[in-house]
Structure formats: structure tokens, C-alpha cells
């Protein structure tokens with residue numbers, strides 16, 4: 467949350483470094499996990515989850531090592547680099 | 561979040577409430593968005609959240625947006641019109657200038673758009689997401705007047721088409737036949753007709769159990785077919801008859817006075833209620849301004865969504881030639897963000913960002929019975945879109961009540977989340 471709100475304040479305060487923007491791969495999550503990834507019950511929140519945890523979860527979904535309703539089908543569409551960027555992005559959100 | 565951040569955010573929010581202050585800055589780039597639906601509202605909101613220094617104007621004739629998604633649940637009796645109607649106040653609060661008017665003509669070299677009300681709006685980059693137009697007359701006898709007797713309910717407008725279809729179902733006697741005419745690909749929302757059949761069946765089962773559904777289809781196969789047909793059998797028994805194109809399912813002519821759907825081989829199906837989902841093209845603002853190909857849809861760069869003929873005009877949502885991506889709300893939302901990011905990058909002299917497009921379409925077969933199709937897509941060779949191999953696909957088949965119940969609730973969460981990602 468803080469990052470997004472800071473982005474709002476940016477024109478008044480300082481120019482926002484480009485890397486603070488959400489990677490576009492993470493934008494795909496918001497249609498179910500809610501704005502900012504904050505969760506939309508019963509779909510869980512992604513924000514604030516440690517990056518290593520999200521990354522491990524996504525890779526387990528991708529490898530079919532964790533039971534899934536739809537996340538397995540989704541995770542198999544993304545690269546390691548995208549999963550890492552998305553995980554880091556949501557870990558930095560509050 | 562720290563108190564300081566909160567204060568800064570509040571200060572910023574109060575400035576946003578006065579867009580005139582932003583407009584006064586001469587250097588701000590102007591993003592103009594036409595169409596306030598799944599693609600357009602998503603684009604406007606994403607632009608304001610991600611690029612606070614960009615001026616965003618949204619042109620949309622309707623003051624309230626009624627979604628197509630979940631309109632089928634209204635037909636089933638599970639939702640009311642208020643549940644699927646959204647206001648533009650949230651976008652205004654984010655600093656989007658919302659103009660309720662029709663865009664009539666685009667002057668691409670001059671970079672400006674003339675509105676029906678007479679106003680002309682200049683832009684640096686234009687995002688077009690006007691959705692579809694119905695090809696009146698493509699089915700013989702199906703014109704605008706006919707749609708008052710045989711609603712399409714495929715373009716939301718003010719919701720009156722969906723409400724008309726609902727009233728017709730309510731007025732139909734038990735034992736009646738509800739007919740569907742379903743078009744060939746490509747059309748808006750590939751699983752939409754079959755979710756609608758399911759929701760009408762749910763209503764009939766509860767209130768008019770002796771009634772029948774006759775689904776006449778121009779196609780031989782459809783999205784999530786196995787899953788839908790399993791669900792139909794499990795929930796509605798023999799109520800639904802689906803007739804594929806190779807068994808004379810294609811409707812070529814309709815008679816709204818006699819309530820007849822006529823097939824290619826001249827079979828006249830008389831029905832009590834008819835939902836005609838007619839052939840479609842991109843909306844008039846696209847086809848009327850030379851932005852569509854002969855097939856009626858706009859060809860775009862598959863990484864930036866810039867029109868191949870007008871590089872400052874990005875065309876997203878159902879209006880473009882997005883195959884094999886479906887014409888869905890989720891794809892409109894996902895691709896709108898890439899289009900905005902690409903447009904802003906171009907204004908800043910930067911390369912367009914790496915692209916990945918995401919879709920999940922849930923369908924309700926019953927109130928507590930949901931199924932889905934997932935697709936992850938990327939730009940491919942020769943300006944194509946390609947689905948990532950070995951990803952996506954449909955829900956597993958079989959007797960899986962827990963999976964179906966979960967997917968029905970995830971569908972509800974999708975609806976809430978994506979409409980917030982558009983309008984909040």
C-alpha cells in the first residue's frame with residue numbers, strides 16, 4: 467500500500483524511480499487478488515508475503531507439487547524471472 | 561504504513577480531487593481514453609495510479625456502466641441490476657476527467673477527437689476500448705426493432721436488454737421453449753452463451769421445470785464444452801438441447817413476429833423466448849474511422865496495441881483482432897495496462913515493456929457450480945499472439961463438487977476484484 471500511495475504523492479514530492487512501478491506481470495494477479503494484491507475473499511492476499519514464500523509457492527504450483535484449484539494452470543504460464551519479480555513486488559506492498 | 565506516508569498520501573489525494581490544478585501544468589502528457597468499460601476504465605485507473613503526472617480524460621456516453629459479466633446471473637435470479645452497475649465517481653476521485661459523450665470522429669494526424677456534443681479533445685496518445693457493434697442485418701430479419709422482441713443482451717448499454725430478457729423469461733408459461741441463436745467465432749465472450757444457457761436453465765428448473773432450452777449454434781464445438789455438458793446433465797437433466805452447426809444448428813434468418821429461428825436448411829423453430837446473439841464487429845468508432853480490417857476488427861501491434869495504421873492510437877478490448885486470446889473482460893483489463901505502459905514509454909522515448917497477457921474466464925453452470933478457463937499469452941513471431949505452451953487450460957473434468965463450489969466463489973471474487981481494478 468505504502469508504495470502505491472507514495473506513487474500518488476510523487477508529483478508533489480520527488481520523481482519516482484521507474485523500478486518502483488509494479489511489474490506488468492504482477493498486474494495480471496489483481497483481477498482476482500484485488501487491487502494492489504490485497505486479497506478479495508476467499509482469494510488470499512499477496513501483499514506483505516515474504517518473496518521467498520511466494521516464489522516457492524508459485525514454483526510448487528507450476529511443478530504440480532501442490533494441489534490447486536486454478537493456480538497450477540496459471541503458474542505454468544510464467545518464467546522464473548517473472549515469478550521472482552512478482553514475488554518481490556508483492557512482498558514490498560503493505 | 562507510517563504516519564508520514566499517510567499524510568503525504570492524503571495531501572496528494574486532496575490535490576487529485578481538484579484536477580484543474582493538474583491541468584494547469586502545461587507539460588503534462590495527455591492520455592485520452594474512449595470507452596469506459598473493461599478496457600477503458602482499467603486503462604484510465606491504471607494510468608492515474610501508475611503515472612500520476614499524466615492527464616487522463618475518459619469519454620463514455622453512459623453515466624453508469626452495467627457489466628456483461630454477471631448479467632447471466634441476473635437472468636438466473638441470483639443478482640439484481642444494482643449488483644452489476646458501476647459509477648465513474650471512483651475514477652473521478654482518482655483525477656480522471658470523465659466526459660459523458662460519444663466520440664464521433666478521430667483526426668489521427670491532428671491527434672484529436674470530435675465528440676457528438678461538439679467538443680474537440682486533443683491527445684498525445686489515444687486508448688480506444690469501445691467494445692463491439694452488432695452487425696444488424698447479418699442474420700436476415702434481425703435489426704434493432706427485432707431486438708426488442710428477441711433481445712441480444714450482448715452489449716450492456718443501460719442494462720435494458722438484459723432486463724427485457726429476464727422479463728420475458730418471467731412472463732413465459734411453464735412448458736415453454738427458450739431458443740438461443742449462437743454465432744460463429746470470433747465473438748465477445750466465447751463461453752458467454754453457454755453460461756447464459758446454464759443460468760436460464762437454473763431459473764427454469766426452479767420456476768418452470770417443464771420448459772425446454774433449444775440452443776442453435778453455428779459452431780461444431782465451444783469453449784469448455786465437456787465441462788458445460790457434464791454440468792448440464794448433472795444439474796438440469798434433459799432440459800437443454802444443443803444443436804451444433806454440422807447438424808443444422810446455424811440460424812440464418814429470424815422472424816420476430818412469429819418468434820421463429822430459421823436454420824440454414826430452412827427448419828423453422830418456433831420458440832416462446834428467443835435470445836439472439838448476433839454476429840459482431842468492432843464498435844463504430846473503429847470501423848468508421850478506417851481502423852478495422854476487412855473482417856471488422858482492428859489489427860494492432862501485439863506488444864503495444866498501437867494500431868498498425870495509426871501508431872498513436874492503441875486499440876484494446878474486444879475491438880481488436882486478438883485471437884487466440886478470447887474477447888474477455890480480463891483480457892481487456894490486462895491488455896489495457898500494457899497499452900498504457902507502452903504509450904507512456906513511447907512518449908518518454910523508452911522501449912515498450914515486456915508483455916505477458918493474462919486471462920481467466922469463470923462460468924457459472926449453477927449457483928454453486930463454477931468452471932474456468934485460464935490463458936497466458938505473449939507476443940509471438942510475425943506480430944502474432946501466442947499462448948504459452950503447457951500452461952492454462954480448463955478445469956479438470958469428473959465428479960469434483962469441491963472444485964466446482966470453490967470455483968463458483970472464486971468467480972464471485974473475480975467479479976468484485978476486477979470491477980474494483982476498473983472503478984475503485
Ligand SMILES: Cc1cc2nc3c(=O)[nH]c(=O)nc-3n(C[C@H](O)[C@H](O)[C@H](O)COP(=O)(O)OP(=O)(O)OC[C@H]3O[C@@H](n4cnc5c(N)ncnc54)[C@H](O)[C@@H]3O)c2cc1C
Nearest residue numbers: 595597598599628629663690691749877878887888889890
Ligand atoms: C453475457 C456475457 C458474459 C460475460 N462474462 C464475462 C466473464 O465472466 N469474464 C470476462 O472476462 N468477460 C466476460 N464477458 C466479456 C466482456 O464483457 C467483454 O470482453 C468486455 O466488456 C470487453 O471490454 P471492452 O472495453 O472491449 O468493451 P466494453 O466493456 O463493452 O466497453 C466499451 C464501452 O465503450 C463505450 N463506447 C462505445 N463506443 C463509444 C464511442 N464512440 N465513444 C465513447 N464511448 C464509446 C460503450 O458505451 C461501453 O461502455 C462477458 C460478456 C457477455 C456478453
